[in-house]
Amino acid sequence: MRGRLLRTLEESYGGRIGRGPSHPFRVLVSCILSQRTREENTERASRSLLSAAPTPRALSSLPLPRLKKLIRGVGLADQKARRLKETAKLLLEKHGGRVPGTREALMELPGVGPKTADVVLCYGLGKPAIPVDTHVNRISKRLGLVRKEAGLEEVRETLQRLFPVEKWHLINRGLVLFGREVCLPRYPRCGRCPMAGVCPSEGKG
Template sequence: MNSRISAAEKTALFLHGRYGHEIEKGIPENPFKVLISCVLSQRTREENTAIASKSLFSVASTPEGISKIPLEELQRLIKAAGLAKQKAKNILQICGAILENGDNVPSNREELMKLPGVGPKTADITLCYGFGIPCIPVDVHVNRISRRIGLVDGPVKLEEVGGLLQKIFGRKDWRIVNRGLVLFGREKCLPRNPKCGICELNEFCKFGRQALNKRA
């Protein structure tokens, strides 16, 4: 039995138990809303993302509807999310591209990343939450947590971490793994001062054991 698999099992069980219920409430109901919400969320706290997306979707929530909103009006609607000027421009172009595509959001990574303001994370999140396609979007938090626990080790490039995690986690609910890792990172596995002392994973987490030993 590989110890990394064991750590992954424990991690997955914890994520499902602790954060599984979260998946039922906060996810937009269609791929388009997932995509737009994700663009709004870039470099932005969730609370502000929620304010901006609510503000926008209360006016329009389809590619056709949003593409009719003037640029300056759109900027005003989403300003709570920050980077509003660029995001508004991107959203209008994204809506235009979707309309050209028969009113369909692209359902593969390559096509998604051709859209302005859509990089690897936004594309993967759209695939995972919008289309239910198995993939693990990797941001700095997921990367940090995976390395601390020891799920990922050595000179693995950021782009390779997602695929590696998929293998390690096996047939789990990707949405819960994704969401759980992010929430866990925000609550306990913080970048600077992680709360290893009260962390449920500290006994088998490399970083956690080290931190606790240092304290004792």
């Protein structure tokens, strides 16, 4: 199952996997904006906010009403505006204006939970991490990699144990694309799924 999954992800999405860390502050801001919101709706807000406030200092001094306007379009906007501003302030006061490089420090920032912390580590700082979102959670359970009752922490630990660290990036990006295009939440497209034949949940909706 593991080998089959890695092969599938590599063949289907290998060409679409970017490499190397990007700007950690931008990853952090974009990731908070993207919570419970489709990526298409996030991009405009993310661009306008980051061009108005490209640094923690700029973001922390942005008036809340203006911040809210800049990110209009994303869900949970009031919450996100407050958390983004508070997080920027903490980056400035406690981390010298830098994004901290440990999971523990990241998760002390408002709006940063386990998933966002792992996204920053992985995509922002190029450190090994597997962010567990709804896609990764759902697919891991459908494929039988993780028991259905598992919480997010158990899913994360199991995946990290199951796959060699050099494959984590493929797992991260591949599972999300797979979940968005084939293994859909409600009506998975089992008919055209490359895992058909080995998936224990095939045809079970």
